[in-house]
Amino acid sequence: MAIPYLPKFIASDTSSMVGPLLAPSSAPLSPPIFTQDDFKKAAAYKAVEFVHSGMVLGLGTGSTARHAVDRIGDLLRQGKLKDIVGIPTSKKTYDQAVSLGIPLSDLDSHPVIDLAIDGADEVDPDLNLVKGRGGSLLREKMVECVCKKFIVIVDESKLVDFIGGSGLAMPVEVVPYCWKFTAVRLQNLFKDSGCVGKLRTVGENGEPYVTDNENYIVDLYFNKDIGDLNVASDRILRLAGVVEHGMFLDMATTVIVAGELGITIKDKQ
Numbered sequence: 556m557a558i559p560y561l562p563k564f565i566a567s568d569t570s571s572m573v574g575p576l577l578a579p580s581s582a583p584l585s586p587p588i589f590t591q592d593d594f595k596k597a598a599a600y601k602a603v604e605f606v607h608s609g610m611v612l613g614l615g616t617g618s619t620a621r622h623a624v625d626r627i628g629d630l631l632r633q634g635k636l637k638d639i640v641g642i643p644t645s646k647k648t649y650d651q652a653v654s655l656g657i658p659l660s661d662l663d664s665h666p667v668i669d670l671a672i673d674g675a676d677e678v679d680p681d682l683n684l685v686k687g688r689g690g691s692l693l694r695e696k697m698v699e700c701v702c703k704k705f706i707v708i709v710d711e712s713k714l715v716d717f718i719g720g721s722g723l724a725m726p727v728e729v730v731p732y733c734w735k736f737t738a739v740r741l742q743n744l745f746k747d748s749g750c751v752g753k754l755r756t757v758g759e760n761g762e763p764y765v766t767d768n769e770n771y772i773v774d775l776y777f778n779k780d781i782g783d784l785n786v787a788s789d790r791i792l793r794l795a796g797v798v799e800h801g802m803f804l805d806m807a808t809t810v811i812v813a814g815e816l817g818i819t820i821k822d823k824q
């Protein structure tokens with residue numbers, strides 16, 4: 556279902572609108588120009604329409620999910636949502652939610668989640684995802700695999716023909732112990748797909764990126780389709796030293812895509 560009225564979903568905050576949308580009505584008509592962040596926000600706001608008072612909510616991580624968490628905070632403050640409990644998927648989201656006054660809990664106290672809203676790095680035609688380029692894949696997967704509904708929010712640049720199809724990383728969280736050994740073993744699993752594994756680093760000195768769980772991330776790059784994703788998933792998870800990978804297979808129940816043509820809602824068949 557394509558809804559060709561993107562501005563409708565971001566109309567409550569016109570500060571993010573750019574170009575002719577802010578121009579006076581007497582200005583010459585020209586096509587509105589939206590930024591990628593406008594699309595992220597539009598998808599996020601649409602997803603928050605599915606949030607109801609009393610829900611236990613999985614709160615995603617990343618620049619798209621951030622808009623959804625902000626919106627939930629706004630609605631709580633305005634009294635339009637009540638009795639929400641948020642389960643954050645990262646320390647960053649925890650901090651954001653605390654700053655917005657969103658009541659928080661964890662999976663020990665709330666093992667079943669009504670709805671999770673999160674971004675993704677890739678979405679394939681079957682709604683399989685790559686997540687974790689923001690580094691939070693483990694907690695995201697723990698939260699999102701126990702939710703009744705999982706809404707993924709993306710701008711249209713995240714749509715791919717096959718997982719790995721963006722040419723960007725498929726992250727794997729590994730224990731720091733002998734990570735090089737694990738990276739080589741991961742790479743060897745997908746030799747036929749030209750797989751290259753690189754340790755994710757930060758800063759000028761190339762220090763390893765450390766996840767919220769004190770692990771490292773090996774980013775896998777493929778130069779072609781890796782085939783059966785469930786087989787690939789099993790092979791990765793069988794390697795000692797691997798904690799979790801960023802393929803979220805058969806988990807999304809709905810994907811909301813925002814782009815030049817408006818918002819599209821895709822439901823898992």
Ligand SMILES: O=C(CO)[C@H](O)[C@H](O)COP(=O)(O)O
Binds near residue numbers: 616617620675676695
């Ligand atoms: O998986 C994630 C973090 O681990 C993010 O949801 C994913 O990287 C998308 O991020 P963004 O919305 O900033 O593009």
